[in-house]
Amino acid sequence: MDPIVTEASVSTPVNFYSLTLEDLKSLLKKFGKEQFRAQQIYKWVYESRITDPEQMTNLSKIFRADLPKILSFELPKVLQHLKSVDGTQKFLFDVGEGKSVEAVLIPSDDRLTLCISSEIGCNMACKFCFTGKQKLQRRLRADEIVGQFMQVNDRLEEGQRISNIVFMGMGEPLDNCEAVFKSIAVLHSPWGMNLSRKRITVSTSGLIPEMWRIADAKVRLAVSLNAPNDEIRSEVMPINKKYPLKDLLDECRRYYKETKDRITFEYVLLKGITDQVEHARMVYKLTKDIPCKINIIPFNEHPGSGYERPSDEQVGIFQKELMDLGAHVLLRRTMGRDIFAACGQLRSAFENHPGQMDISNSKLTRTIKGGKNVTDPSRREPSLR
Numbered sequence: 547m548d549p550i551v552t553e554a555s556v557s558t559p560v561n562f563y564s565l566t567l568e569d570l571k572s573l574l575k576k577f578g579k580e581q582f583r584a585q586q587i588y589k590w591v592y593e594s595r596i597t598d599p600e601q602m603t604n605l606s607k608i609f610r611a612d613l614p615k616i617l618s619f620e621l622p623k624v625l626q627h628l629k630s631v632d633g634t635q636k637f638l639f640d641v642g643e644g645k646s647v648e649a650v651l652i653p654s655d656d657r658l659t660l661c662i663s664s665e666i667g668c669n670m671a672c673k674f675c676f677t678g679k680q681k682l683q684r685r686l687r688a689d690e691i692v693g694q695f696m697q698v699n700d701r702l703e704e705g706q707r708i709s710n711i712v713f714m715g716m717g718e719p720l721d722n723c724e725a726v727f728k729s730i731a732v733l734h735s736p737w738g739m740n741l742s743r744k745r746i747t748v749s750t751s752g753l754i755p756e757m758w759r760i761a762d763a764k765v766r767l768a769v770s771l772n773a774p775n776d777e778i779r780s781e782v783m784p785i786n787k788k789y790p791l792k793d794l795l796d797e798c799r800r801y802y803k804e805t806k807d808r809i810t811f812e813y814v815l816l817k818g819i820t821d822q823v824e825h826a827r828m829v830y831k832l833t834k835d836i837p838c839k840i841n842i843i844p845f846n847e848h849p850g851s852g853y854e855r856p857s858d859e860q861v862g863i864f865q866k867e868l869m870d871l872g873a874h875v876l877l878r879r880t881m882g883r884d885i886f887a888a889c890g891q892l893r894s895a896f897e898n899h900p901g902q903m904d905i906s907n908s909k910l911t912r913t914i915k916g917g918k919n920v921t922d923p924s925r926r927e928p929s930l931r
């Protein structure tokens with residue numbers, strides 16, 4: 547008897563990584579297949595990393611023959627895999643039409659954090675951000691977001707596990723809600739990668755109308771604060787003109803009220819612009835009634851930014867002032883400086899000079915396309931942007 551797949555024979559297979567278990571059940575139903583098969587496929591793919599239907603031995607022969615017409619298991623191809631001397635690893639993924647996005651794997655004392663991208667370029671145009679200079683070209687699909695995770699996961703050393711995900715790579719996640727929250731549902735699923743919601747952080751520049759979704763998804767909120775008042779914030783982050791600080795902080799209070807989860811404020815220190823003692827006092831005043839930690843991030847210099855990194859001494863003064871006032875402060879060291887540390891830099895270098903990136907001055911331990919790599923856990927707090 548011929549396989550039953552008539553619809554699938556004429557339609558393009560759906561990318562498996564874009565589907566929650568429920569989505570997959572509905573899809574299989576549409577093709578006249580038993581829904582319990584969805585769990586079996588989920589298990590093969592996420593637990594055993596088997597994507598060849600022929601190896602899914604508990605599926606019937608007919609089902610195995612039909613599967614490639616219903617589902618594709620394609621992942622974004624790894625174009626570059628760079629490893630820093632400090633243990634940070636950067637990945638560049640091919641997302642079609644000559645475009646690429648980055649993900650960064652950051653080891654620290656007790657975690658292995660993956661910073662992933664949600665868009666190609668970004669329309670928020672934050673002045674200090676390298677990606678912000680690359681206008682939005684396309685929002686990623688859920689399978690392209692999950693795909694970044696799976697590709698990195700497949701290259702981990704024996705016994706390693708990605709413990710945390712942060713949406714702090716290229717793009718504003720709340721500008722691509724559908725795909726971002728779908729990917730979170732897939733990765734969180736106990737039948738998927740079973741990542742705890744509390745270990746998933748969505749970072750926003752302050753798209754207030756969409757911020758409720760972060761509480762709704764029960765994941766952690768990080769806010770790119772980056773300035774002590776509206777005047778400076780509107781200058782460095784144009785989104786502040788539309789959604790000013792007072793409204794943003796009110797939304798943060800709402801998030802805390804709903805979730806009881808502490809918020810992370812990211813604060814990039816720009817020399818002479820956001821790094822003064824009075825700025826530290828203003829930041830404290832803004833955030834003191836919100837349970838939070840403040841990550842201070844000395845600016846990661848990149849060509850043409852027009853901003854400078856403050857001296858270590860000034861960073862220390864700023865940090866001390868906040869701590870003396872009673873704030874919970876973490877200083878992020880810049881990691882992966884030898885592998886295009888600023889978010890979007892690797893992509894830019896690659897797309898401008900594919901196949902001939904100048905990495906001769908870096909301390910790269912190796913450049914790999916595809917294969918396994920080693921990790922060398924570092925003990926520092928990362929800086930992602």
Ligand code: SF4
Binds near residue numbers: 672717
């Ligand atoms: S900091 Fe984030 S939101 Fe701002 S331009 Fe860069 S990627 Fe976009």
